[in-house]
Amino acid sequence: MDSNELQLFNKINNARADNGCAPLKRSTSLTRSSEAEAKQRAADDTLDDGNTSSKAAAGGDNWSADRAFDRMMSQNKPTLLNCGLTTMSVGRGTATYERCTLFLICSDRTRVGWVATFR
Numbered sequence: 001m002d003s004n005e006l007q008l009f010n011k012i013n014n015a016r017a018d019n020g021c022a023p024l025k026r027s028t029s030l031t032r033s034s035e036a037e038a039k040q041r042a043a044d045d046t047l048d049d050g051n052t053s054s055k056a057a058a059g060g061d062n063w064s065a066d067r068a069f070d071r072m073m074s075q076n077k078p079t080l081l082n083c084g085l086t087t088m089s090v091g092r093g094t095a096t097y098e099r100c101t102l103f104l105i106c107s108d109r110t111r112v113g114w115v116a117t118f119r
Contacts, residue, residue, distance in 0.1 A: 001031055005090040007065040012080055012088065012116060015073065021083040027119065030089030034115045039093025042113035051076040054085075059113040065092075068114035079118060087119040 001009060013023050038059075041047050047059030048071070056079055058071035072080060079085075093113045100106040 001026065001090060002092070004065055005031070005035075005092050008069055008092075008114060008116065009088065009090045011065060011069045012072075012090075015069075016081055016083070019081045019083075021081065022086075024088040024118070025086060027087045027089045030087065030117050030119065031091060034089040034091030034117045035093060036091070037093075037117075038091035038113040038115040039095070040113075041115065042093045042095035042111045045111065047111070047113050048075065051079070053079055053082070054118045056080060056116045056118075057114065059111065061109050061111055063112040063114065065114070068112075072114075072116065080116070082118070085118040089117045091115045091117075 041057060048057060051057055056072040056076040058068040095111045096108055097111060098106050099109050
């Protein structure tokens with residue numbers, strides 16, 4: 001996990017502690033799959049699709065861990081605060097794309113995808 005991913009991991013763990021849940025353990029093998037999925041979501045622009053009872057996803061242009069956490073809490077709070085889950089990984093992926101206005105003024109943007117996977 002890089003420092004960005006660790007920041008989101010800690011935010012989720014802190015929210016869980018505030019709600020009486022035990023801390024989650026990190027999983028190296030889950031992290032690899034979460035990172036790969038986050039990169040794919042950023043590339044495909046499927047950032048908020050696929051929230052389930054064992055996964056939360058969020059993202060957008062230049063999204064920070066704070067913003068991803070806020071979105072995950074608003075869209076998938078029951079999963080994040082499920083005290084029955086014991087392990088989590090966080091993945092962050094980026095994709096650069098070009099956005100053009102109606103006047104054909106174009107600029108590069110960075111889309112950031114975040115995925116938290118739980119077991």
